[in-house]
Amino acid sequence: MGSSSTVFVATSDLSGITRGRAAPGHAEEGVLRRGVGWVPADLALTAFGQIAPNPFGSTGDLRLVPDGSSGVDLPARGDVPGVRLYLADQTLPDGTPWQNCPRAFARRALEDLRRATGLEVTAAFEHEFMLPGLDGGAPLSFARFRSAEPFGSELVALLDRTGLEPETWLPEFGTDQFEITLRPADGMTAADRAIVLREVVRDLASRHGHRATFAPLLDPDGTGNGVHVHLSLRDAGTGRPVLYDPARPAGLSTLGGRFCAGILRHARALLSFTAGSPSSYLRLAPHRWSSAGVFLAERHREALLRICPTSGLGGGVEADQYNLEFRAADATANPWLVLGVLVRAGLQGVKEDYAQPQVWPEGAGPDLVGVPALPRSMEEALLELDKDAVVSGWFPEELLETHRSVKRSELAVVSGLDERDVCGRVADVY
Numbered sequence: 001m002g003s004s005s006t007v008f009v010a011t012s013d014l015s016g017i018t019r020g021r022a023a024p025g026h027a028e029e030g031v032l033r034r035g036v037g038w039v040p041a042d043l044a045l046t047a048f049g050q051i052a053p054n055p056f057g058s059t060g061d062l063r064l065v066p067d068g069s070s071g072v073d074l075p076a077r078g079d080v081p082g083v084r085l086y087l088a089d090q091t092l093p094d095g096t097p098w099q100n101c102p103r104a105f106a107r108r109a110l111e112d113l114r115r116a117t118g119l120e121v122t123a124a125f126e127h128e129f130m131l132p133g134l135d136g137g138a139p140l141s142f143a144r145f146r147s148a149e150p151f152g153s154e155l156v157a158l159l160d161r162t163g164l165e166p167e168t169w170l171p172e173f174g175t176d177q178f179e180i181t182l183r184p185a186d187g188m189t190a191a192d193r194a195i196v197l198r199e200v201v202r203d204l205a206s207r208h209g210h211r212a213t214f215a216p217l218l219d220p221d222g223t224g225n226g227v228h229v230h231l232s233l234r235d236a237g238t239g240r241p242v243l244y245d246p247a248r249p250a251g252l253s254t255l256g257g258r259f260c261a262g263i264l265r266h267a268r269a270l271l272s273f274t275a276g277s278p279s280s281y282l283r284l285a286p287h288r289w290s291s292a293g294v295f296l297a298e299r300h301r302e303a304l305l306r307i308c309p310t311s312g313l314g315g316g317v318e319a320d321q322y323n324l325e326f327r328a329a330d331a332t333a334n335p336w337l338v339l340g341v342l343v344r345a346g347l348q349g350v351k352e353d354y355a356q357p358q359v360w361p362e363g364a365g366p367d368l369v370g371v372p373a374l375p376r377s378m379e380e381a382l383l384e385l386d387k388d389a390v391v392s393g394w395f396p397e398e399l400l401e402t403h404r405s406v407k408r409s410e411l412a413v414v415s416g417l418d419e420r421d422v423c424g425r426v427a428d429v430y
Helices: 025-034 040-044 102-117 142-147 151-161 187-207 254-265 267-274 335-351 378-387 397-414 419-429
Strands: 006-012 018-024 036-038 062-066 072-074 083-091 119-130 166-171 177-182 227-235 293-298 303-307 324-326
Touching: 006 025, 006 062, 006 102, 006 187, 018 025, 018 036, 018 187, 025 062, 025 083, 040 397, 072 187, 083 102, 083 187, 102 119, 102 187, 102 335, 119 187, 119 335, 142 166, 151 166, 151 177, 151 187, 177 187, 187 335, 227 254, 227 335, 254 267, 254 293, 254 303, 254 324, 254 335, 267 335, 267 378, 267 397, 378 397, 397 419
Parallel strands: 006 083, 293 303
Antiparallel strands: 006 018, 036 062, 062 083, 072 083, 119 177, 119 227, 166 177, 227 324, 303 324
16 A cells, blocks of 8 residues: 555546546555446546537446556655555446446457467557757757756656656657657556556656646647557467567568558558547658558658567567557557557457568658558548448447547537647647
């Protein structure tokens, strides 16, 4: 048990906002057993604070039941007290799972993958964010790195202390931009950590007088913030990695190729879940080093799916390092849904034996003739979702209906704004 004066029991909604309820610290034991109250219509909250039209209305009750292993202590600092944060499953009042819970969606996808293939996912979510107002410093420079002190060192230490396993912390290319990566973990743990990481960064930054933002773009002409999702597959019984085959093009195994083919075939519908805001699609364009089209490539940073480099330095084993990077996600998306749809799409490719995709070589030029385009807007992505019966079929009808409604309600809020103002409205939230 933690020693914080309050515990906060949280879920992540369809716009990637962490929401929940707090209880006194002395009630923690009871909260872990029974959870706290919640309402089905909370699933329909938009990023901008309205409740979108939804199938639940004003009726029904749920419980947010904490996962006891997810507890993280955000320590007190100055006049700001500490708090213990738990991630929770949304259940019915009797404790049975609620089919529309995003965390349950990810869990079902991982369970179905294991049941159908005997495979488990290892994942990591790589986050970019900005700390506006620092003294500056050149991209990737030591000066930029030091400009974020003591916030940066405290962040790494806090992530380490709370078990989130930080891997690297670096000044990125964009103005005031930084990147934080966590060590790979099993799929569910990685998605949980992605949610907690965002709150730890924002909370600590605010206590240092900064306002951290994970918004996809602050300026339509500027550098964007993405969340790159790294995935590898292992045999659940032996732990043996299965994506790597040195005898095949780019080292990608036949099974790995089918997994990639599933993501590529359904990518245009998947983006309504992985690129979650009206400004997300302004970032997903050529020459932004984000994702410029639906293709698989060997170490190409404008691919939708990138085969990451491996290294034998220091005794590194290529098969253990070999992983795929999905580059068309950002922090306006729910990590549980992002993981769930990627796993579902990959599983579809494996089960249906989709044809092996072309692997663009590392040296491919910037103009990739014949590469299918990504959706250029959230509305286009939602239309692709409507057309893709496979992707739509993964979701309970109430969850799918609410997702569509939330996203179209968010589009309505920014309707008529120019691109700069759209970026600003989204950045105010994230």
